[in-house]
Amino acid sequence: MRYNNTYVNLDTRLHHEQPPTPLENPRYGHFNTQVAQQLGWTDDNELMENWVDILGGLYVPASFKPLAMAYAGHQFGQWAGQLGDGRGLLMAQVIDNNEQPQDLHLKGIGLTPYSRMGDGRAVLRSTIREYLCGHALNQLSIPSSNALGFVVSDTRVRRESMESGAALMRVADSHIRLGHVEWIASFAPDLLGEFTDYMIDTYYPECRDSDVPVLAFLTAVVERTARMIADWQLIGFAHGVMNTDNLSITGSTLDFGPFGFMERFNPSWINNHSDYTGRYAYQNQPAIGHWNLNVWLPHFMRLEGITRDTLAECLAPYEATFMQYYQQELCQKLGLPHQSESLALAFEWLTLLEDNLLDYTNSFRALLGLISPDEHPYERQLLTTLIAELDEEAQTVWQDWSTRYTAQVQSLSVESAIETMKNHNPVYVLRNSMAQRAITAAEQGQLEEVNRVFELLANPFSIQDIATDLDTTPPSPNAPQKPISCSS
Incomplete structure (x- = not known):
């Protein structure tokens, strides 16, 4: 792989360098060959031979630079203060075979200084859901994190009950969230200029050709976010927890925990059982995207030449971008x-x-x-x-x-x-019942259903022989639409 570990060189207040805490007896869960090839992982014998131990935290290649990121955020509309990577580490940054930056982030791998009341672990059921969902969104051509693979283990994790611990190697074009800027504004405002330059140079280099690169960058983030959420609405995807710390600066879907794909069409559907007011209901996602950006943008007024009026101009294209893209693609459907x-x-x-x-x-x-x-x-x-x-x-x-x-x-x-x-119009999406059947089998040590669903979602627009009637059967019209737990 072509390593490009740049985040580790930023001010040490922005992160904490540490190794992962190993899982007990990590074992093969699933490996995404397509992502591995995209990264150049398959070209490295060391990585291929040790991938289970790497994901299990037992082995850290010399070129990896593991660290936990600090960030903050608004959660359910309220300022939550400092957050950060509480159970994950940015293990390495690379340039993939498409000449794009990619972060390798290991999730479920132990305590960090940002764990707060958490235990630093991830359970098997949420790991499988994220693994299959990232794969599904990518195959539907919706910008999203993906995953190299996941491992199972003998580590026991307490949630509502005792569950099996697992770890996932998430791959995303960036793990910088709107919440990173919120953290800087509150705890290290002197870093805003340097960090903004880093975001532009790393993820939006084309903005350097603009008369005011910062404004071009901010406008680009607004437009990408609008298109991403339009993609969600078009496919019937509900993220579930659109806090500012869960939205990426690159307009790629990130940190979808209690997500769901729409089955019976109900725009007011709430798929997160912790969303008591319906703030993040499917129909509210476009407005929440705008709200989050409106909270994020004013922090840049600390930079020279950036005013409230110029920031308003950056935010202005959001609605038009969303509506034009959504309406155009809806007609295409x-x-x-x-x-x-x-x-x-x-x-x-x-x-x-x-x-x-x-x-x-x-x-x-x-x-x-x-x-x-x-x-x-x-x-x-x-x-x-x-x-x-x-x-x-x-x-x-x-x-x-x-x-x-x-x-x-x-x-x-x-x-x-x-x-x-x-x-x-896909034939297959990751319905909750489909994911649950894969999880139930995996918890009994049978991973064949995970693989079948993975293969099914690899070609969602084509009718496939490996499909069953259950893969496309919705719940009955009178069945309650059960929300998904945030517990993971």
């Missing part, structure tokens, strides 16, 4: 161009889904069975199931909408619409 007639049909479709609690993923995919039933028998069956769930009044709404939609598609190009819809 219907196989239609971005125009007023298409948008009207798209929003009517979402209303039909919401009013009848139809499955989000299956319903969009089922439209292939409407416009091309003979060539798409799987989708034709999805459509039959969908229509069967509608009552008489909803059937009338469906007939009217489907007639107008079909006419719109046929007035353009059916072939082009089919190709576009296939590339924008």
Whole structure:
């Protein structure tokens, strides 16, 4: 690998250098060959032969520079003060085979000075959920952290009950969060200029060509964040805990703990059992992204030439960027161009889904069975199931909408619409029940289901023989949508 360990050279107030605390008897969980190849990990015999011990904390290669980062943040809208890497270490930074920076971050590997009341460990169930979700988002072309792999162990960890400890090697283009700047503003304001230069030079070097690089950088972060959240909304993904310390400066999905992929379409769905007010409900994510950035940006007024007015100009593109991207891609999910007639049909479709609690993923995919039933028998069956769930009044709404939609598609190009819809509407997402079946088997020492789900999610837009009916079956319309625990 091409190491590029630069964070370790920053002011020591920003981090704490330490080795990992080993897990007891770490063993193979799963290894992501695609990520390993991207990093150049597979080209290094030392890394390949020792990857289980590396992830288990037993072995630290000489080129690794493990450290825990300090950061702060607003959690559920309230200032939380100093936070930081409480159970993870930034092990190394590299330049991957795509010439992009990547952080290797080992999660679940012991106490750090920032652990607060935690134990520094991660349990198997949350490790598997993060591993599969990062993989799923990447294969859906949504910017996100991924993972090199995970290990299981004999270490016992107490949560609501005693559970198996595990560790995950998370890979992300950056682990710098909005909360890093919040920490600096509160505890080391003299570092803001230096740290801002580091963020620009490392992650946004193109901004150096701007008349005011800092403002160009801030605008770029705003726009990337808006597009990332639009991607979430389009695929039906709910992050669950959009605190400022969980949003990356690169607009990549990070720290999704109690996440969920939408099944029955309910925009007010709350998937985090600790979110008592619904602050981070699916429908609120775009507004929360704006709120977080609005909290973050004023800290840069400490820098020369940065004013409240110029920062307002940086934030201004957020809504337009989000709406343009979301609306354009929503039309693409219907196989239609971005125009007023298409948008009207798209929003009517979402209303039909919401009013009848139809499955989000299956319903969009089922439209292939409407416009091309003979060539798409799987989708034709999805459509039959969908229509069967509608009552008489909803059937009338469906007939009217489907007639107008079909006419719109046929007035353009059916072939082009089919190709576009296939590339924008997955067959498979990581449903909670799918993840839980993999977790239950893994807790019994059987990791075959983790591998099957991993392989299934590697090609989410294609119908696969390894799939089962359970992979695409939503809960019943009357079943409560159970939130996910933050305990991990």
